[in-house]
Amino acid sequence: MKPGNRIWLAAAAAILWTVAAPSIAQEDERCYRCHDDPELTGYRGDDEIPMFIDAAVMAASVHADLACIECHEDLAGSKRRRHAEDLDAVDCAACHRKEAREQRASLHGAAEAEGDPMAPGCADCHGKHDVLASSDEAAPTAVINVPMLCGTCHQEGTPVTQTHEISQDHILEHYSMSIHGEGLYRQGLTVTAVCTSCHTAHDIRPHTNPKSSIHADNVAATCATCHGQIENVHRAVIEGELWRADPGKIPTCVDCHAPHEIRNVFYPCLLYTSDAADDSSVV
Secondary structure: OOOHHHHHHHHHHHHHHHHHHOOOHHHHHHHHHHHHOOOEEEOOOOEEEEEEEEOHHHHHHHHHHHOHHHOOOOOOOOOOOOOOOOOOOOOOOOOOHHHHOOOOOOHHHHHHHHHOOOOOOOHHHHOOOOOOOOOOOOOOOOOOHHHHHHHOOOOOOOOHHHHHHOOOOOHHEEEHHHHHHHHOOOOOOOHHHHHHHOOOOOOOOOOOOOOOOOOOOOOOHOOOOOOOOHHHHHHHHHHHHHHHOOHHHHOHHHHHHOOOOOOOOOOOOOOOOOOOOOHHEEE
């Protein structure tokens, strides 16, 4: 077959496929025939939950170009107008493999694997049909919103803090009064450290885990992502021999700067009066 004929054959096949296959809009239109009803509800176990999907919200999300069946894969190919209420859980790992792998290895993923009903999944942080990019200030994962997002579980009085052993207390309150929290809330600095800056977004591990970003062997590197020259400062004030002979004796950042409670350090200033230079006095 001549090359030109092959091109025409491929083009014809593509046209036939386009005509025969329903478009994404047509597929989603079938879903919205029911799910555009604000009063539509369904059941998950014994709990009645809303089943309304706002098309405008979906259109504004990062998944606007996806068809419903690309996430709800168990509905693909279904010709029925109605479907079972107990659908398979959406598998975000089908697209987000790296993030899913990190999440499974994290504290949250381990709790989820053990069947902990309070363990957060993807939708608890990112949303469902309203997922926005973290660069969008309206997103719960935007830098400005991250402390409050984590605080939905990690602040005093929540079901998580009342039923789980959390090594730190009053985390959100302490953070809001710290130098990092002041930078975020009082000065609007989105380059300041938030929860994910130190703990990472998905690979959250206990500080005892050698792979944790806050493990004693790793915490200096974590802090250095913002405080780039801090090791040089410490080397100037800590006896040099310790760095070579016994680095284990050198305190890590969090040994002096308590996690979540990092405050401004005020050093006494030497202020001199206008008296004679040889009779200066410290105020």
